Amino acid sequence: MPERIRVLVAKPVLDGHDRGAKVIARAFRDAGFEVIYTGLRQTPEQVVNAALQEDVDVVGLSVLSGAHMTLCPRILELMKKEKLNDVLVIVGGIIPDPDIPKLKELGVSEIFQPGTSTADIIAYIRQHVRSNGQH
Amino acid sequence: MAKNVKERPFTTISGVPIDEVYTGPVPDPGKPGEPPYTRGIYPTMYRGRLWTMRQFSGFGTPEDTNRRYHYLLSQGQTGLSVAFHLPTLMGYDSDHPMSAGEVGKCGVAIDSLADMETLFEGLPLDKISTSMTTNAPATILWSMYLAVAEKQGVPWTALRGTIQNDILKEYIAEKTYIFPPRPSMKLVVDTFEFGTRFVPQWNTISISGYHIREAGSTALQELAFTLYDGIEYVEWALRAGLKIDEFAPRLSFFFNAHSDFFEEIAKYRAARKVWYKVMNERFHAKDPRSSVLRFHTQTAGCALTAQQPNNNIVRVALQALSAVLGGTQSLHTNALDESLALPTEDAARIALRTQQIIAHETGVTKTVDPFGGSYFLETLTGQMEKGCWEYFERLDAMGGMVAAIEQGYPQREIQDAAYTYQMAVERGEKIIVGVNDFVSDETPIPVLQIDETVAASQAAKLKELRERRDNGRVHDTLHALQSAASAENKNMMPFVLDCVRSYATLGEICDALRAVYGVYEESII
Numbered sequence: 001m002p003e004r005i006r007v008l009v010a011k012p013v014l015d016g017h018d019r020g021a022k023v024i025a026r027a028f029r030d031a032g033f034e035v036i037y038t039g040l041r042q043t044p045e046q047v048v049n050a051a052l053q054e055d056v057d058v059v060g061l062s063v064l065s066g067a068h069m070t071l072c073p074r075i076l077e078l079m080k081k082e083k084l085n086d087v088l089v090i091v092g093g094i095i096p097d098p099d100i101p102k103l104k105e106l107g108v109s110e111i112f113q114p115g116t117s118t119a120d121i122i123a124y125i126r127q128h129v130r131s132n133g134q135h
Numbered sequence: 136m137a138k139n140v141k142e143r144p145f146t147t148i149s150g151v152p153i154d155e156v157y158t159g160p161v162p163d164p165g166k167p168g169e170p171p172y173t174r175g176i177y178p179t180m181y182r183g184r185l186w187t188m189r190q191f192s193g194f195g196t197p198e199d200t201n202r203r204y205h206y207l208l209s210q211g212q213t214g215l216s217v218a219f220h221l222p223t224l225m226g227y228d229s230d231h232p233m234s235a236g237e238v239g240k241c242g243v244a245i246d247s248l249a250d251m252e253t254l255f256e257g258l259p260l261d262k263i264s265t266s267m268t269t270n271a272p273a274t275i276l277w278s279m280y281l282a283v284a285e286k287q288g289v290p291w292t293a294l295r296g297t298i299q300n301d302i303l304k305e306y307i308a309e310k311t312y313i314f315p316p317r318p319s320m321k322l323v324v325d326t327f328e329f330g331t332r333f334v335p336q337w338n339t340i341s342i343s344g345y346h347i348r349e350a351g352s353t354a355l356q357e358l359a360f361t362l363y364d365g366i367e368y369v370e371w372a373l374r375a376g377l378k379i380d381e382f383a384p385r386l387s388f389f390f391n392a393h394s395d396f397f398e399e400i401a402k403y404r405a406a407r408k409v410w411y412k413v414m415n416e417r418f419h420a421k422d423p424r425s426s427v428l429r430f431h432t433q434t435a436g437c438a439l440t441a442q443q444p445n446n447n448i449v450r451v452a453l454q455a456l457s458a459v460l461g462g463t464q465s466l467h468t469n470a471l472d473e474s475l476a477l478p479t480e481d482a483a484r485i486a487l488r489t490q491q492i493i494a495h496e497t498g499v500t501k502t503v504d505p506f507g508g509s510y511f512l513e514t515l516t517g518q519m520e521k522g523c524w525e526y527f528e529r530l531d532a533m534g535g536m537v538a539a540i541e542q543g544y545p546q547r548e549i550q551d552a553a554y555t556y557q558m559a560v561e562r563g564e565k566i567i568v569g570v571n572d573f574v575s576d577e578t579p580i581p582v583l584q585i586d587e588t589v590a591a592s593q594a595a596k597l598k599e600l601r602e603r604r605d606n607g608r609v610h611d612t613l614h615a616l617q618s619a620a621s622a623e624n625k626n627m628m629p630f631v632l633d634c635v636r637s638y639a640t641l642g643e644i645c646d647a648l649r650a651v652y653g654v655y656e657e658s659i660i
Contacts, residue, residue: 013233013235013236013237014221014222014225014227014233014234014237015221015237016221016309016310016311017310018310018350019349019350019351019437019553022550022553022554023351023553023554023557026550026554027554027557037659039656039657039659040310040657043233065221065237065240065241066236066237066240066241066476066477066585067235067236067237067240068236069236070235070236070237071235071236094441094474094475094476096475096476096582096584097579113441114440114441114474115440115441115442115567115570117560117561117571118557118561119561
């Protein structure tokens with residue numbers, strides 16, 4: 001029996017739109033993942049610290065406010081500093097198409113835009129966790 | 136292929152079962168303009184005056200948004216509605232570390248009275264009505280507006296508009312809270328009292344279901360939690376010594392227009408009826424204006440799709456039509472690109488044109504409540520009302536809405552509904568065109584980009600302001616504000632006004648209040 005996949009669902013900084021994060025967190029739990037939800041208003045440092053403390057396999061960032069190009073690079077930088085290299089990073093929310101290649105270049109594995117089914121995200125995690133070629 | 140019968144079972148979007156056909160008799164809903172106002176609050180409705188076309192708008196710097204306001208008014212918009220960026224809503228200046236990446240993104244950056252003066256440059260405040268979506272810092276942004284009026288030489292008695300000021304739904308759904316519920320409720324009551332005395336035409340609150348629905352609630356939950364929030368505000372104001380008929384006529388409401396056409400119309404009709412009964416039977420209001428529910432509507436942002444975004448024009452038109460048939464007093468129609476970004480000028484214009492087409496081409500304005508007496512709609516309206524009273528009983532038993540929020544009750548109800556809906560979509564029981572059915576290839580559309588020069592521009596203005604202003608006066612007004620907050624029995628509005636007039640920044644004023652009131656942190660449910 002493999003260990004349960006551990007996922008941190010995080011809402012960085014000011015954005016309070018948490019409908020998606022909470023739906024995803026519950027879908028992950030129903031899929032058998034261990035889910036840690038940070039709650040709102042977490043600084044990048046707090047997010048990375050939680051990932052470290054909770055020894056997660058996946059960090060899922062939810063950003064709907066347009067601040068993703070500031071927050072995601074900062075979080076990825078801090079994760080590198082903490083040597084969290086085998087942790088899968090995924091991002092969900094309002095992410096315009098032109099930003100997607102930039103985020104992937106920085107180390108985000110996948111970006112899930114509005115309308116994605118939770119089943120697709122769960123399948124993606126199962127497929128890519130720890131065996132992700134980018135890491 | 137008979138796609139339309141794929142949906143099983145037959146329910147509203149909120150999951151309420153729908154019969155094959157409805158027959159009478161149904162209760163007589165009465166006449167428009169007469170209690171309980173199910174059919175509308177005025178006898179002539181849109182034959183007398185159309186709803187206010189009020190597009191929620193704000194982005195970038197105050198200069199950027201001021202230009203958009205002049206444009207929208209030149210295109211026939213009839214009222215302003217200010218969208219502030221997240222740092223302003225959360226009580227941070229644009230140069231605060233928490234604001235990084237957010238400046239000018241979700242709305243316009245307003246850091247001080249100087250920015251508010253720029254925002255309303257060339258817009259005479261006695262000629263327009265303005266709605267401001269601000270909750271936790273509502274006293275501050277309203278004070279800035281009042282101070283701009285002073286500078287324009289416009290008496291406060293001539294001002295018309297609304298502050299959202301609905302802190303309860305922040306804890307329940309929208310989550311842009313700053314202080315804990317109890318001091319926050321006191322600030323709300325302070326605005327009621329201040330408005331009654333000095334700004335009599337102002338709506339001091341817009342009790343909002345919009346965000347509750349966006350967070351995933353059903354139509355009934357939106358209605359019940361919103362009206363019960365209204366009850367809670369009235370209870371707090373009465374406890375503070377205000378008289379019901381002094382402030383109740385200035386209470387206003389704000390609902391969502393989601394995609395289930397008939398369910399939405401039933402919601403608006405039931406809202407008026409329930410509020411009438413609440414004000415009469417629970418609060419014994421005597422002034423007829425106290426028991427009339429006036430509301431703004433915005434089409435559902437959460438119903439827009441990022442896929443095939445042009446389809447959103449059609450969604451918005453149908454949602455807006457339900458709001459009009461439901462008797463709304465003002466309306467915001469979303470732009471087709473708002474599931475991707477803030478709207479471009481082109482998208483914003485189409486959204487406004489959608490309202491103008493409904494108003495001037497469809498003929499739906501020519502008679503009042505054309506669905507009155509419909510077997511189906513009257514039945515739905517009755518179910519909505521009944522469901523509302525059931526929720527009220529539960530909330531009463533919990534000790535009111537503040538207590539219910541502290542127990543996580545409305546938050547849990549909404550979360551469950553959001554999850555149920557998402558799973559129904561994923562099972563294909565609910566079809567969203569372009570998302571889980573009728574999918575096709577598409578070409579990307581142009582979207583509005585806000586660059587980081589906005590943050591630099593705001594930071595430079597703040598630096599300059601902090602050098603230019605009388606910092607001794609700023610210190611004194613902030614100190615007086617803190618003393619008043621600690622005293623607990625003082626109306627905070629005059630103190631906030633003094634801070635604003637001295638050009639204390641929004642962040643400084645919020646910091647001063649945080650030091651006395653503390654900050655709210657929600658427990659994770």
